[in-house]
Amino acid sequence: MRVVLAEDGELIRAGVLTLLSGFSDVEVVGVATDLPGLLRAVEEHDPDVVLTDVRMPPDHGDEGIRAARELRRTRPGLGVLVLTQYADAQYALDLIAEGSQGRGYLLKERVGRARQLVDSLRAVARGGSVVDETVVEMLVEAGRRRPDSPLARLTPRELEVLGLVATGYTNQAIAEQLVVTDRAVEKHVSSVLNKLELPQDSQTHRRVAAAIVYLSEIGETAPPGRPR
Amino acid sequence: MSLLDPVRRRAGVRPPLPAVASPEAEARARQYWWVNAFALTSATVALAVAYLAGARFVTIAQDLLVMSLALLVLLGSAPWVQRHGGRAAGASVLASTLLFSLGAVWVTPFLAPLAVLALLVPLMVTMPLLDRRLLVVTTAVVLAGVAVVSGLGEWRRAASPVPSSVGPVVSLVVFTPMVVGVIAWVVLDTYRRLEAQSAELRASREQVVRAADAARRTLERDLHDGAQQRLVGLSLRLGGMRTLVEAGDCDAVLRSLDEAVEENIAAVRELRELARGIYPAVLTERGLVPALRAAALQVPVPCGVDGGDVPRYPENVEAAVYFCVLEALQNATKHARATEVRIEVWDEAGPAFRVRDDGVGFHVDEATRSGGGLAGMEARIVAIGGRWGVASAPGEGTSIGGVVPSEPR
Numbered sequence: 001m002r003v004v005l006a007e008d009g010e011l012i013r014a015g016v017l018t019l020l021s022g023f024s025d026v027e028v029v030g031v032a033t034d035l036p037g038l039l040r041a042v043e044e045h046d047p048d049v050v051l052t053d054v055r056m057p058p059d060h061g062d063e064g065i066r067a068a069r070e071l072r073r074t075r076p077g078l079g080v081l082v083l084t085q086y087a088d089a090q091y092a093l094d095l096i097a098e099g100s101q102g103r104g105y106l107l108k109e110r111v112g113r114a115r116q117l118v119d120s121l122r123a124v125a126r127g128g129s130v131v132d133e134t135v136v137e138m139l140v141e142a143g144r145r146r147p148d149s150p151l152a153r154l155t156p157r158e159l160e161v162l163g164l165v166a167t168g169y170t171n172q173a174i175a176e177q178l179v180v181t182d183r184a185v186e187k188h189v190s191s192v193l194n195k196l197e198l199p200q201d202s203q204t205h206r207r208v209a210a211a212i213v214y215l216s217e218i219g220e221t222a223p224p225g226r227p228r
Numbered sequence: 229m230s231l232l233d234p235v236r237r238r239a240g241v242r243p244p245l246p247a248v249a250s251p252e253a254e255a256r257a258r259q260y261w262w263v264n265a266f267a268l269t270s271a272t273v274a275l276a277v278a279y280l281a282g283a284r285f286v287t288i289a290q291d292l293l294v295m296s297l298a299l300l301v302l303l304g305s306a307p308w309v310q311r312h313g314g315r316a317a318g319a320s321v322l323a324s325t326l327l328f329s330l331g332a333v334w335v336t337p338f339l340a341p342l343a344v345l346a347l348l349v350p351l352m353v354t355m356p357l358l359d360r361r362l363l364v365v366t367t368a369v370v371l372a373g374v375a376v377v378s379g380l381g382e383w384r385r386a387a388s389p390v391p392s393s394v395g396p397v398v399s400l401v402v403f404t405p406m407v408v409g410v411i412a413w414v415v416l417d418t419y420r421r422l423e424a425q426s427a428e429l430r431a432s433r434e435q436v437v438r439a440a441d442a443a444r445r446t447l448e449r450d451l452h453d454g455a456q457q458r459l460v461g462l463s464l465r466l467g468g469m470r471t472l473v474e475a476g477d478c479d480a481v482l483r484s485l486d487e488a489v490e491e492n493i494a495a496v497r498e499l500r501e502l503a504r505g506i507y508p509a510v511l512t513e514r515g516l517v518p519a520l521r522a523a524a525l526q527v528p529v530p531c532g533v534d535g536g537d538v539p540r541y542p543e544n545v546e547a548a549v550y551f552c553v554l555e556a557l558q559n560a561t562k563h564a565r566a567t568e569v570r571i572e573v574w575d576e577a578g579p580a581f582r583v584r585d586d587g588v589g590f591h592v593d594e595a596t597r598s599g600g601g602l603a604g605m606e607a608r609i610v611a612i613g614g615r616w617g618v619a620s621a622p623g624e625g626t627s628i629g630g631v632v633p634s635e636p637r
Binding site for chain 1: 489490492493496497500503504508509510512513514518521522524525526527528529530531567568
């Protein structure tokens with residue numbers, strides 16, 4: 001797997017490089033420290049996946065998200081995993097707004113768990129989607145607080161499954177995580193999607209997009225008119 | 229109170245916020261009308277007395293006629309002023325002053341400078357009540373009046389040189405105190421108002437400084453008890469690992485490493501929450517509504533955000549509204565024990581917002597007097613030229629709203 005890394009912080013850049021060097025199937029082919037540099041490196045090296053910071057020069061704003069949007073147009077097949085300090089659902093939603101295929105949103109502290117970082121890179125490079133569990137947890141929690149929350153219709157197990165689906169787990173990965181059979185997971189997933197009236201989609205990345213958008217919408221829209 | 233009206237979302241009608249023009253400016257314009265009525269009446273009576281007492285000059289008779297007409301216009305519009313308030317008061321006084329200026333200058337041309345002064349006053353007093361269009365119209369009327377009165381004075385002085393006579397002098401003696409009296413009232417009133425405003429500003433500046441200090445203390449405490457503790461713990465653990473490596477206990481080292489990573493993740497998480505509390509990046513990057521949506525996710529009770537197409541405003545405006553809403557959310561969940569909160573944001577020539585909860589409510593007067601959160605919110609919004617209001621009563625829930633006039637970025 002050929003990776004282009006974009007990160008302006010020297011310490012983190014060096015750390016990530018060291019970390020990735022421990023995996024024989026991961027090769028960092030280009031390193032950039034700002035948005036134009038990232039786009040150039042992608043042109044030059046034609047990687048399988050981009051690992052990028054959100055906030056970089058020139059504007060120290062949301063360059064990583066902008067890069068992902070730009071690359072969606074120029075290189076639809078390229079995976080982009082965004083590493084961020086911000087646990088804001090808004091950025092994740094922006095990232096998947098024009099399609100969730102091959103897009104990932106991971107909090108920076110996950111670099112501490114090398115395996116998780118590399119697994120996410122692989123998933124995104126394959127066209128899957130990853131959304132950080134903290135973001136998903138936040139959305140699920142907010143959604144559950146609604147008095148007539150549709151999430152109340154889910155069993156605790158199904159809620160857990162929903163979280164994993166939104167995070168980007170495949171059915172197989174969910175089965176491993178929960179130590180149940182693939183068939184059991186399929187049943188859970190289809191029951192969750194049914195109860196929430198979400199489309200039954202076997203494509204993991206589309207499931208992620210549907211779940212995240214759904215969760216962010218129910219979380220922020222309390223039923224009208226209750227408080228006077 | 230209006231803030232408690234149910235939201236008529238479907239019709240797109242927003243409940244009224246505190247009235248657009250300040251009640252002070254409104255009251256001032258009405259007072260000004262009364263001051264004018266009093267001055268004009270006394271001057272007319274004084275001139276009439278002088279005439280009856282034997283100063284039977286033609287110019288005095290003509291001036292009397294002019295003043296009576298002006299008085300008639302002023303008093304005649306009294307019911308209309310009663311009904312329509314400050315702007316009507318301004319229009320009524322302006323019409324009467326125009327009539328008086330033109331007539332009096334026709335009769336006694338050397339009153340022109342006094343008449344010009346008198347014409348400028350209605351504009352000064354009603355200015356805060358006028359929107360842009362009305363301001364342009366009123367200014368145009370006043371300027372035209374000033375030009376005509378000056379020209380008329382010059383022309384009349386040249387056309388019919390007034391022989392030195394007692395009549396015009398009597399008029400002058402009567403008119404001067406009238407005009408000077410009105411102007412003196414306006415100046416004194418403005419002075420008093422500015423005094424009051426500067427006292428308010430001093431108080432709100434102190435409030436801002438106090439709030440900033442309190443925020444620093446909280447920040448220090450949070451850092452000390454949170455991330456700092458974890459990082460110290462991490463150092464200890466790393467030290468311990470050294471011992472484990474020396475002892476050759478590989479399993480224990482691996483366990484310890486995993487724990488160190490988790491510890492570190494927790495420290496990063498705490499720092500992130502702190503950084504967000506200081507100034508959320510999503511506010512800078514995405515604006516008010518996305519930032520409030522993100523904040524709503526953290527509220528421990530259901531919290532909906534209604535925010536349609538709200539444009540981006542200058543940074544200080546967005547920050548003031550954001551932190552004011554945050555403070556209102558804190559009040560709702562910490563003190564009011566609300567079970568549900570609703571945030572509304574819309575554009576009303578600047579960001580307008582409202583936070584409603586179904587909590588225990590409070591007596592607004594008592595809470596405002598005791599300062600604290602409410603005063604802080606008000607200071608924040610007022611400091612950037614906005615208006616802020618709160619409506620609450622025990623058992624009724626609370627509604628906090630405001631609007632900050634501002635051009636989009």
